[in-house]
């Protein structure tokens with residue numbers, strides 16, 4: 001088993017990474033928990049619900065099961081409230097421990113519920129998608145979407161543990177693997193040029209879930225994210241680099257309707273656009289922009305954005321947590337392995353969007 005430690009002012013916790021981790025989940029439940037709420041969706045429950053329930057029951061504590069509807073479209077107030085309804089109906093006290101068994105949608109919502117319920121209860125992340133294992137379960141960003149913008153209502157709230165079972169990736173659809181790989185290559189682009197080159201060499205092995213390759217990708221991603229979050233838990237500066245590709249990506253998700261493109265697909269495409277913008281502003285060489293595009297395609301994500309009016313792109317992108325005083329801010333890569341976050345004039349963004357063939361120019 002590999003363990004990566006996350007150290008933040010809001011909490012320190014281990015990320016355990018190994019095959020078979022679902023069966024050892026009881027080790028992460030704090031001894032003084034009065035009850036456990038296992039929260040998942042019907043898709044994941046079919047595969048792993050009983051196994052995790054039985055493993056949690058070995059603690060001798062009551063285990064309450066809560067199932068939320070599956071999908072990005074349900075990462076909203078109404079669905080969040082189903083968690084509070086169930087916790088209060090039981091009723092669960094302040095020493096309940098929530099267990100988020102699922103992808104980023106479940107993890108983000110359960111984390112936000114944990115931050116809010118009785119003003120804060122403990123929770124454990126059990127990420128079951130590649131994206132959640134390499135990114136969303138780590139670092140304590142929790143949120144729900146608003147029709148006008150992604151993750152617009154949420155909190156920074158750290159879990160007490162993250163348990164990554166690499167075996168669960170076997171039941172994940174190929175499209176979800178590709179989406180998760182987008183966040184993996186993001187780390188290489190923004191922080192670790194060597195890791196980016198390794199991803200280029202291993203793209204096929206990663207898509208095929210070759211055990212050594214996928215384990216290395218998960219561990220390295222967790223290490224890099226833990227390192228960033230450990231320095232800037234609440235995104236007062238450095239942490240914003242983890243948003244590379246997300247200004248464009250979130251606009252795709254909100255603009256097309258949540259769930260139309262997967263988050264990772266939108267981020268993959270967003271990274272190609274952000275690389276183009278980096279070339280305009282910082283002179284990122286055309287050969288490196290081509291490497292980004294080629295790797296996004298190689299992992300199976302779209303590199304061509306959906307057709308959308310340029311002014312609509314801009315207004316969607318302005319609803320972003322990085323925006324200051326109405327001015328768009330982007331994470332840019334002057335070089336592969338290095339990132340900065342800065343204001344960018346609208347015209348530079350227009351120029352990039354207008355250069356992309358699929359865009360409708362108003």
Ligand SMILES: NC(=O)c1ccc[n+]([C@@H]2O[C@H](COP(=O)([O-])OP(=O)(O)OC[C@H]3O[C@@H](n4cnc5c(N)ncnc54)[C@H](O)[C@@H]3O)[C@@H](O)[C@H]2O)c1
Nearest residue numbers: 043103104105106128129131132135136141168171172263
């Ligand atoms: N908090 C963060 O730091 C952070 C980081 C990245 C992304 N996110 C958020 O994460 C969300 C995307 O997460 P996601 O990509 O995991 O999508 P998801 O949670 O919607 O899961 C994708 C699909 O896979 C299914 N699934 C999950 N595990 C499975 C398994 N092992 N076998 C078979 N099916 C399985 C789910 O039921 C779902 O249908 C977005 O809302 C995004 O904003 C948050």
Ligand SMILES: O=C(O)C(=O)C[C@@H](O)[C@H](O)[C@H](O)COP(=O)(O)O
Nearest residue numbers: 135139141150151239242243246321
């Ligand atoms: O952990 C972070 O910080 C990230 O930005 C990781 C992103 O991959 C993730 O999608 C995050 O939820 C986006 O954050 P947001 O603040 O733009 O909603």
Ligand SMILES: [Zn+2]
Nearest residue numbers: 183246263267
């Ligand atoms: Zn993301």
